[in-house]
Amino acid sequence: MDYRLSIRDWPADQRPRDRLLELGPDVLSDVELLAIILRTGNTETSAVDLAQAILTRWGGFRGLDRIAVAVLCSIPGIGPAKAAQLKAAITIGKRLALEDDSIREHISTSDDVYRRVALKLRDQTREVFLVIFLTSRNTIIKERALFEGTLTESMVSPREVIKEALEAAAASLVFVHNHPSHDPSPSSEDRLLTHRLKDACNLVGVSVLDHVIVGGNRYFSFADEGIL
Numbered sequence: 001m002d003y004r005l006s007i008r009d010w011p012a013d014q015r016p017r018d019r020l021l022e023l024g025p026d027v028l029s030d031v032e033l034l035a036i037i038l039r040t041g042n043t044e045t046s047a048v049d050l051a052q053a054i055l056t057r058w059g060g061f062r063g064l065d066r067i068a069v070a071v072l073c074s075i076p077g078i079g080p081a082k083a084a085q086l087k088a089a090i091t092i093g094k095r096l097a098l099e100d101d102s103i104r105e106h107i108s109t110s111d112d113v114y115r116r117v118a119l120k121l122r123d124q125t126r127e128v129f130l131v132i133f134l135t136s137r138n139t140i141i142k143e144r145a146l147f148e149g150t151l152t153e154s155m156v157s158p159r160e161v162i163k164e165a166l167e168a169a170a171a172s173l174v175f176v177h178n179h180p181s182h183d184p185s186p187s188s189e190d191r192l193l194t195h196r197l198k199d200a201c202n203l204v205g206v207s208v209l210d211h212v213i214v215g216g217n218r219y220f221s222f223a224d225e226g227i228l
Contacts, residue, residue: 035048107132110221113176126149158197172208177190210228
């Protein structure tokens with residue numbers, strides 16, 4: 001196959017879109033799926049060549065998710081419309097992964113917490129502190145990102161956490177934050193913050209069930225380690 005040819009000139013059984021329509025999407029490679037979204041390449045390469053170059057340069061779909069729209073638009077053959085299509089497709093995939101009712105509605109274990117938040121947090125370049133507000137049956141009331149930046153004991157306000165918990169009529173909370181280093185091990189600041197927040201919540205009758213730290217594809221649970 002001469003991949004320098006326009007995809008229109010390829011045999012039908014080699015064209016990604018025709019292969020998808022005939023065989024289904026599961027048989028297509030990541031490159032072929034991305035080429036379908038791109039639709040066209042540029043003056044020098046086909047959509048398949050462009051898709052291959054993008055995935056190789058940024059390390060697959062997760063890398064593509066991390067880069068800014070402005071960076072995408074700097075690639076020959078990708079303008080604002082294609083960049084928007086790519087970001088939309090990736091976001092649809094992430095939201096689909098979160099549509100399991102057991103993940104969205106109920107928390108029973110630290111693994112439930114991680115599966116709920118991993119797609120949102122594992123590739124963040126800044127620390128984000130989330131609070132999951134729960135009923136007495138551990139059903140999720142809501143989830144809020146309350147603080148962002150380099151988290152310290154002084155930065156995360158117990159008053160703000162308690163205010164949100166009381167407004168939500170939450171019986172218990174789970175704290176979650178990420179380590180951009182991808183090492184989920186808790187720092188001394190993480191330990192101090194956790195116990196400070198737990199003590200403050202106890203004063204108003206709100207239980208803290210866990211603090212989960214996300215580090216890439218791993219996590220650390222204060223409850224699992226018996227140090228909450």
